[in-house]
Amino acid sequence: MNSKFLRTIGAGLSVAVILTSCDGLGKMLKKQKDIKYTVSPNPIEMHGDSIQFSVSGKFNPKLFAKKVTLTLTPVVKGNGGEKALKPVVLVGEKATGSGQKIGYASGGTFNYTSEKFAYEPYMRNAKVEVRAVGTVKKKEKKFDPVELADATMVTSLLVRNDEKGIMGKDAFVKTSPANQTTHIYYTISSSAVRPAEMKSEEMKAVNAFIGQNLNSPWYEFKGINVSAYASPDGETEKNENLAKDRAKTGSVAVMSEFNKNKNKTVTFGKTKEQYQVGTTKEDWEGFKQLMEQSTMADKDLILRVLTMYSDPEQRRKEIKNLSKTYVELAEKVLPKLRRSEITINVDKKSRTDEQITKLMTSNPDSLSIEELMYGANLSNDLNTKVQVYTSAEKQYPTDWRSANNLGVALLMQNKVTEASAAFKRASAINASQAEVNNNLGIIEAKNGNRVAAMDLYKKAGGAPETKYNMGILEVRNGKYSDAVADFGDYKGHNKALAQLLAGTPGAVKETIDASNEKEMGYSYYLKAVAAARGGNNADVISNLKTAIEKDGALKAYAKDDVEFVKLRADSGFTGLVN
Incomplete structure (x- = not known):
């Protein structure tokens, strides 16, 4: 390489250095x-x-x-x-x-x-x-x-997706009233029971019921009420005694009917102590009611006139005068007020839990919709619930609860597609039902359609389960303060998570410890995260240790969690996660 070439190269490099320096x-x-x-x-x-x-x-x-x-x-x-x-x-x-x-x-x-x-x-x-x-x-x-x-x-990913489905409630009752009522009518100013009164169609029906069911295990006869009345057209002094006498004769007449049964093991209705007696000396309210039900052309005028009198005696006189003018008043209204009303207090018993539990799977056709709804709740087995609700939907296809409750049971089995179909069938029966809209909202949430899910939750209303579901959605949407408000009085992991993300890590421990979720691994993990944000390394290690003991998968999760990035060189932390 000659000296001229070297000078040329050197000059070029010098220019490059000068140019770089200049820019x-x-x-x-x-x-x-x-x-x-x-x-x-x-x-x-x-x-x-x-x-x-x-x-x-x-x-x-x-x-x-x-x-x-x-x-x-x-x-x-x-x-x-x-x-x-x-x-x-x-x-x-x-x-x-x-x-x-x-x-x-x-x-x-x-x-x-x-x-x-x-x-x-x-x-x-x-x-x-x-x-x-x-x-x-x-x-x-x-x-x-x-x-x-x-x-x-990414701590918000710790939200538990445990949305709460709502089942339609049953209206099943262990006992229901089956009271039987009949009347004994009297002539004016009389307390004597006419034989024909004990043979009336109403009395026959009551007697037939008693005969059929007095010894039945499905009915409980509890007592008898006798309410006696006098019509408001009688004199006040006489009416008071008359009502008492009618109560007495009415009780005796009914007691006589029960005593016709000579079976000494049957005691219902045979003794005075079983009768509760009440009297009304002037049945003004009954009078008004019968007048309103009547077809009399001037009934409104008559009532207005009589209402003007607050004094019973004056009103009695006016009724007496009017009854002379109005035949229907004298023949159809006033006679119905001279009576004893006898009520046999009876409770009808339901099938026992054991009977319903057996029949709902072996012979569901024999049960009412309320019995099927109630029976399904007696079982903790999801497969049994699905079977019973499927039977109920088949037997009672117009009752939204069958399909809705079937959907909830399927959802609990994580069969989201089948649950969705069931909820849609329930909605086709009653699209405005709060429980159904809540449950459809869960389906939308699980399918990632958050806007549609929130719309359905809002349509469902403010049930605690729906508000809880809205809280989960708000955590996913990053609206943590809204989530805290939605979770309301609920205590547990998800509310504690929302509180942490909303900037109040100090509330996490109290919320979790007051819940039935406090022993979950993820609950201890959340307390460890809260401690890390609060700078309490000892509590981080303690809670994280328990979390990993309860759920081994949290070991690897914690190792990569930047919530603990400041502890990655801490021997206590590395000893847990490595």
């Missing part, structure tokens, strides 16, 4: 560590299904070269993938092109907010770094990547 890019490369970056939040967090964070940067004076364009690209990088976000462009005061200007002599700052981007699993244990490229005209230099923050807090 300032080389100097920026050498001082790139002086660029200060801050990320908020750090670690970055997922809210709903997405992530968004901010980056701010600072350039000291005489650092940002006048002709340089610097393109900064934040990147979320983890095992299995990376996500490059929209870049921010910064330009020196003499650079061409658009971007935020940074002064040379004064230095400067920039602020950047990323677009919202979807969370992906590789981002859970990842880093946020910035990649910078400096250019001057056609010249380009890559800066060293700078790690800015840890990624990603």
